[in-house]
Amino acid sequence: MRIIGIDLSGPSNHKDTVLTVFKRQAGQLTFIKLLSYISDMDILNEIKYQSQIDEVVIGIDAPLSYQDGGGDRPGDKQLRQFIVTLGMKPGSIMAPTLNRMVYLTLRGIKLTREIENLETRNSVSVVEVHPGAIIGSRLLSEDLNYVLTYKQDVTARMFIRNWFKEQNLTNLPDVVQEESHSIDACAAALGAWHWKDESLEPKWLYPANPPLHPFDYSC
Structure with a gap:
């Protein structure tokens, strides 16, 4: 199994888009590569290449749907409540249709449509993930400050x-x-692995609810 974690940015911000590839073996994820400054086509080409080798599981850090009428999706509300119980800040979960989120949501929806249309040798599955929640839900409580500061602090x-x-x-x-x-891209891969591997389980899961919300949402 190949696990891909993607930290997606808006359509014009290739610079901050990062993709990691891991290979699952012997109960571990072994790092294969990291790609940064990448376009949608770069992402699709890498997924197609990895699918020639093995089954591919992809965790994407971006909204992959939006709430009809705007505002939070049910999953957004539940995940926000979950991370608050951990001691994390609620503001890290934002509605997909907020002005600062809407272009990221657009790219996430477009990219998943393109992934579903790829001709691949092995199966490809996608889950929406939240890297901060993936890290925060697994850290010891005394280490929680690291997830609150890692975006600014090396x-x-x-x-x-x-x-x-x-x-x-x-x-x-x-x-x-x-x-x-x-x-974030590594955390996205960690979350996707725990979502897909039958010997593991996510810390939180909101199941897909097609047709409006076609992907599981997990951490």
Whole structure:
């Protein structure tokens, strides 16, 4: 199984879009590669390439649907309540139709449509993830401050990179700690792995509700 984590940014912001690829083996995720500054076509080409090798599971950090009429989706409300119980800030969960989110939502929906239309050798599945919640729900309570500060603080990113090893993500290069987007892409892969692997389970899950919300939402 190949696990791909994607930290997606808006359609015009390729610079902050990061994709990581891991191989599941012997109860671990072994790091394969990190791609940054990437377009939708770069993402699709990598998914297609990995699907020639094995089944592909993709965790995407972006809204993959929106609420008809605007505002929160039911999953957004539940995830916000969940992270508050952990001690995290509710503002990290934003409605997909907010002005600052709407272009990211547009890209997420468009990209998943294109993924579903890819001709692939092996199966490809997609889950919407929230990297902060993935990390925060697995950290010890005394370490929670690292998830609250890693976007601004390289020391926190160094801690989380080392913590990923405890979560059985192996062979991570130092470059992962240089940008929060790389941390998020690795966390997205961790969440997708726990969502898909039958021997594991997510910390939180809102099941897909087609046709308006066609993908599971998980951390």
